[in-house]
Amino acid sequence: MTNEELLLLFNDLESDRVERKKSWNSSKEKIREAICAFANDLPNYELSGVVFIGVHDNGDCARLTITDELLLTISQCKDDGTIVPFPTMVVQKHVLSGCEVVAIIVEPSYSPPIRIRGRAWIRVGPRRAIASPDDERILNEKRRSKDLSFDLKPVLSASIDDLDIGLFQRIYLPSAIAFDILEENRRPLEHQLVSLRLLDSVETQIPTVVGILTVGHTPRDYIYGAYIQFLRIDGNELTDPIIDQKELDDPLPDTMRLIDDLLEINIMTSSTFVGSRLEAKRPDYPIEALQQLIRNAILHRSYEANNTPVRITWFNDRVEISNPGGLFGQVNKSNLGQGATDYRNPHIAEALKNLGFVQRFGFGIPIAEKSLDVNGNPPIEFQIAPNSVLAVVRKG
Incomplete structure (x- = not known):
């Protein structure tokens, strides 16, 4: 969107493609609802909607102080897990008619309905509303017409x-x-x-x-690679004896719970005594780190390009988690695990978020790294190939 287009919308107090808020802190939830409504684009304008922050409803400037920290905070609402599927939006600082504002520019979604906390919001003229069943039917029909x-x-x-x-x-x-x-x-x-x-x-x-x-x-x-292969090996090489092996091919809610059970069974906890009475317990792997990496593999793998399963190979000295899908979109070797996000499977991501297995998008690897560090394990080793990503977690 050009500066001229933004200025026209900023000065048009009647446009239903615009919402104005005086600040982020006082209107966080309403701003998220507006993002959701613009992404759903019920009127089918196929044009961007804009939320201006730093201006009152009547167009008067709120004289908001806009910092880089504020811009970062606002941009993170895209993938904090509150709005699903992810909206396409950019957050920019502008000076319009002498007023310094944040402009959140939201593109119409190819995959409506977009929801916030289980509710689909739409624009009805100049106001927001929760979508009715008929509204959702229209949004569903729009989705089927897109790529x-x-x-x-x-x-x-x-x-x-x-x-x-x-x-x-x-x-x-x-x-x-x-x-x-x-x-x-x-x-x-x-x-x-x-x-x-x-x-x-x-x-x-x-x-x-x-x-x-x-x-x-x-x-x-129906989706031949849609399973998890688990191997527990008594040794440090693939040729060593296999203690246990499983193939988990249930629907996602059951598979995720079975994975958690497997981790509980296989993680070993050692006890040491500090002084005469204080017992300190430490697992060889923090369960949270392995959960995050396995969920990441299930979410980001390619279900279309191959029939290879996600593999969890548990050796005596390490756990290897293999994801049959290379890095996707804007994620690359240099920004992997640094908060960069892109989604080969945005609707699987939505399902995992709805089920409670993902709390915040883009933070799985940082959470795993932190858990490993606190537990005394070495950092994750990533081996990245064009069509796969292998995460190696070594014993603490």
Whole structure:
């Protein structure tokens, strides 16, 4: 968006493509709702919406002090896990009509509905509102007309009967949609599945890739690499004896819990005594670090390009976690683990966030590194190839 276009919107007090807020701290939630509404683009303008921070509703300048720290804080709301799927937006500092403001420029999403804490927000003229069932139907139809990421494509050989409806209603639906919205709308099952991107459309009732992975009865029947291979080896080489091996190919909620159980079983804790009475316990690996790295691999792997599983190989001196998918988008060797984010599978990311297995996007590796450091383990070793990423965690 050019400076001239921004200035026109800034001075147009009637435009429904603009929201004005005097500060970030006083309006954080309303600003997030506005970002969500502009991304959903219910009127189908196919034009950017802008949130100006530092100006009152009547156009008077709020004389806000804008620092680099403020710009960074605002930009982080894109991937802090509150708004899913991720909106496309930029945060910039501008001086417009003599007023210093922050401009959040939000692009219409290819994957509506976008939600904040389980609610889809839209623009209704000059105000925001929570999307009604009919509004969500329109947003779903818009999504199907766009170029889809692989995790949102229909699995043509599957049908709605291949989804575990009990798992969906018991676990996924209440984790993804706010309780009051569920109580108010009481939408038919097919509409709920479509709204959450687990079904392609009400008419065809074909599950999407993310639908099969999240609540499919047997995901591996349709997405052949969709499993975790676990090997426990008695030694430091692949040729040493295998103590245990498992293949986890359940839907995501069950697979993630099974992984946590495996980690609990295999992590060994040693005790040392400090003085005569104080016992200090330390695991050979901090569970949080391994959880973050495995979840990262499941989220960022390629489900389209190959049928290789995520591999967890547990040696006596290290754990290796292999992700069959190279670095994606803006993430590269130099910024890996430094907060850079890009998503090959944005809707799988949304599912993991809804299920509570991801708290904040872009922080998995830093959290793992911190946990390892506190526990006394060496830093993670990454071996990066064009089509895979191997994370090696050595014993503390």
